[in-house]
Amino acid sequence: MGAVFALFSAWYFWIPKILGLDYNRTLGKIHFWILFIGVNVTFFPQHFLGLQGMPRRISDYPDAFAGWNLISSFGSIISVVATWLFLYIVYIQLVEGKATLRYPWLTPQFYSDCLQTLLNRSYNSLEWALTSPPKPHAFVSLPLQSSIVETAVEQPEVLNSLVSQLTSLVSQINNTTVDAHVLKSQVEMLQLTAQPNPNYPPDFSVSHLVERHTNMLTQISNKSSQANSLISQIKTLNPNFAAPDFGFPPGYNPRIQAPDHYY
Numbered sequence: 001m002g003a004v005f006a007l008f009s010a011w012y013f014w015i016p017k018i019l020g021l022d023y024n025r026t027l028g029k030i031h032f033w034i035l036f037i038g039v040n041v042t043f044f045p046q047h048f049l050g051l052q053g054m055p056r057r058i059s060d061y062p063d064a065f066a067g068w069n070l071i072s073s074f075g076s077i078i079s080v081v082a083t084w085l086f087l088y089i090v091y092i093q094l095v096e097g098k099a100t101l102r103y104p105w106l107t108p109q110f111y112s113d114c115l116q117t118l119l120n121r122s123y124n125s126l127e128w129a130l131t132s133p134p135k136p137h138a139f140v141s142l143p144l145q146s147s148i149v150e151t152a153v154e155q156p157e158v159l160n161s162l163v164s165q166l167t168s169l170v171s172q173i174n175n176t177t178v179d180a181h182v183l184k185s186q187v188e189m190l191q192l193t194a195q196p197n198p199n200y201p202p203d204f205s206v207s208h209l210v211e212r213h214t215n216m217l218t219q220i221s222n223k224s225s226q227a228n229s230l231i232s233q234i235k236t237l238n239p240n241f242a243a244p245d246f247g248f249p250p251g252y253n254p255r256i257q258a259p260d261h262y263y
Helices: 002-019 025-052 063-096 114-120 150-153 156-193 202-239
Strands: none
Touching: 002 025, 025 063, 063 114, 156 202
């Protein structure tokens, strides 16, 4: 019966992927418990029959063994009821089943969300990356399956190293962001208080500050690209990783609106 339970568990696990339709999971749990009770009521009394000396696989037996055999017969009837319930679950799935996702068993953690988890597409098996049901000839070539998830489990220092690099990089980005904001404020203050005469040579101090500010924005952009790359690698190892915030806040314009003669 262990093999029978394994077959049922495999059916319930993969049938949404095979058919593309979900089933009534409440009825599935009821089916498990009815079958579990029926199997134990059927086979557990046979241990006592064996201890009493009844041979296996005989069609007739003395009346002394009738009591436990009657209980075992009741258990087989319960298992038949569970089997009919299973057939009903399959019928309801085919007739009324709702379309399922690529990976119906994927449950995001409390600090993540369904959309982010699905977009990451970091699955522990290849079939969950396909549509439900999978299309014929789903792959035009042999897919390359990475072992990076196993690396995260077997070598956690790899993940820790990436997180450490990201933490250091985010700190540098945020420090440069603060410096760029302060520099922008200084340049805009100089523009308001000391506008140079267009007939005179350019104001080299303001031009120098603008150039420094531009270099800072370039550094922020380059380091942000590196940080996003690290985040992608970390999320491949740990799909539930919460990426830190870095860079300028949304809606903030880091560019200096300076007159042309400042550049």
